[in-house]
Amino acid sequence: MPMHARRVLAYLSLHKMVEQDCDRQVLAERLWIDAPPDRSRASLRTAIWRIRSAAYGLLDGDSERVALADSVRVDVHEFRRQAEQMLADTTDYESPGLVPHLRSPADLLPGWDEDWLLLTREQLRLLRLHALEHTARRMCERGLYAQTIDVILSVVDEEPLRESAQGILIKAHLCAGNPADAIRQYDRFRSNLWKELGLRPSPDLCRLISPRSKRTATLSNR
Structure with a gap:
């Protein structure tokens, strides 16, 4: 056409x-x-x-x-349905099964320069990030730390200054018994945040990296 x-x-x-x-x-x-x-x-x-x-x-x-027409299937509609399903707090589905469909970032109609696309494009991007974060958080609560790290790394790689994702990743490292990885991730985020935006991590994120965690990390590196 x-x-x-x-x-x-x-x-x-x-x-x-x-x-x-x-x-x-x-x-x-x-x-x-x-x-x-x-x-x-x-x-x-x-x-x-x-x-x-x-x-x-x-x-x-x-x-x-x-x-x-109602009979026409649209991939964006399916994308939104899957993201909303991942965000739903129900127990009758396994959200990790939906993760592969949202792991890779994909722009809506790449190359199109239309004002009416901007809002929908941003809405879908944020919906995808929220869905992946929510699923990773639920995995962490269930003790699936390796899976949590695998999922949330895709968000951190795409949005390295997104503190909510960094917090999930750091907590998963700590819960998995890897404080050294948690400290390295925190230090990297803190450095990038200051360099790019002139900001410091929130008190909540700082509290995750307690002196006890730092002492443990130091001992584990000896």
């Missing part, structure tokens, strides 16, 4: 996470912000025609409203 049709299809796919359908006039104004109203509506009609010509059944709607 041509780019103008792909933009309409992408917008409707993301919009469906918020509302079932979309007003045609609003859609035209959002996608063709610099065009006069008559021209933007004409461009939208052409785009919808091209979408329906390319694949029957992608869109539903009438002369006033348009929507992605």
Whole structure:
């Protein structure tokens, strides 16, 4: 499909996470912000025609409203469902089984420079990080320290200044009986945080690295 049709299809796919359908006039104004109203509506009609010509059944709607058909599966919808499932405090599923689907960071529509994409792109990025952190925290509570470290390292690697992730990683090292690793991780984070932002770790994170932990780490390195 041509780019103008792909933009309409992408917008409707993301919009469906918020509302079932979309007003045609609003859609035209959002996608063709610099065009006069008559021209933007004409461009939208052409785009919808091209979408329906390319694949029957992608869109539903009438002369006033348009929507992605309910039968269409969207990968972003599945991504969001899995992240929300990982965040749910239920006992009828094993959240680690969902982790591989969210381990690798992936930009939403990479290469697209659209204002209407910015908010959704950031929402999905943060949702993914929260889901991985929540799962790692639950693993740590269950004593799965090696698995906790494996999961949370993907968050720390992507966002090295994210203190909530650093706290989970440091705590997992301590619970696993590796205070030296915890101290090294804390010192690395503290140095980077000061260098990049001129900030110091929070008191809560500092308390994780108690003098007792430091003494243990020193003894273990001898």
